[in-house]
Amino acid sequence: MSTSQLPDPKDRPARLTVGVVGAGRVGPALAASLQLAGHRPVAVSGVSEASRRRAAQLLPDVPVVPPAEVLQRADLVLLTVPDDALPALVEGLAETGAVRPGQLLVHTSGRYGAKVLDPALRAGALPLALHPAMTFTGTPVDVQRLAGCSFGVTAPDELRLAAEALVIEMGGEPEWIAEERRPLYHAALALGANHLVTLVAQSMELLREAGVEAPDRMLGPLLGAALDNALRSGDAALTGPVARGDAGTVAAHVAELRRHAPQTVAGYLAMARATADRALAHGLLKPELAEDLLGVLATGTNGAEGDAR
Secondary structure (H helix, E strand, O other): OOOOOOOOHHHOOOOOEEEEEOOOOOHHHHHHHHHHOOOEEEEEEOOOHHHHHHHHHHOOOOOEOOHHHHHHHOOEEEEOOOHHHHHHHHHHHHHOOOOOOOOEEEEOOOOOOOHHHHHHHHOOOEEEEEEEOOOOOOOOHHHHHOOOOEEEEEOOHHHHHHHHHHHHHOOOEEEEOOHHHHHHHHHHHHHHHHHHHHHHHHHHHHHHHOOOOOHHHHHHHHHHHHHHHHHHHHHHHOOOHHHHOOHHHHHHHHHHHHHHOHHHHHHHHHHHHHHHHHHHHOOOOOHHHHHHHHHHHHHOOOOOOOOOO
């Protein structure tokens, strides 16, 4: 749904009091965004000093209270705790009677859909899963980044319009994800975003080792172009020695990595194999060049050295 396709006003949530359970990087940013849309943050819970600082920065003057008190004060409660902690949190809140009938409970886990909130549903709560497909810093810039951010939305059919309206009010774009597809959806995002950070960090370390003084400046234009090409063209954007079948160059890479950064070899080989498979499947890697390349990748041996382009 585009932000230009706003729900009918009768389907949009009324102004709500908002609480946050778990003042990590996500919860305060979402609450601050809802505040800009006219809702009113009234309570936040956070244990660590970092959590309290985030809450103070993004939600000034909002009291920090225990989780049960957050639920007492708020019509809409954001459960923004780590994935593994979410089921036990929901169970505990439901068992202690903290959940109120008619209360909107929203979790932001990518892994789970709405069913993880079933204990609260049985207590009368209205369950929503709204996962922002965004990386968060825990600073005010996160609120700006929500503009145009896709949210993976899962909710009972009767709450679908309300869930989508909340996302739109935060400046996001709702994308409906079926309950049974949530783990696959989350794996896809982790593969693309989390692993990208690891690859970029490794690349910067290797460039420093090679004598590059500003690896971020060197990589910025290259990675920006590669990402843009990949989003536009998919596998057709594959390039480099693996896609070309330059077995000697790949062997030289492996040899250098073994010498200077052996901890990166396994990742390089795994990504090169995946790249070779995709390049072969899409006709970019010539079969007659693939045999030597796949041999290098299978053994991780040095082979003939080549010119890296």
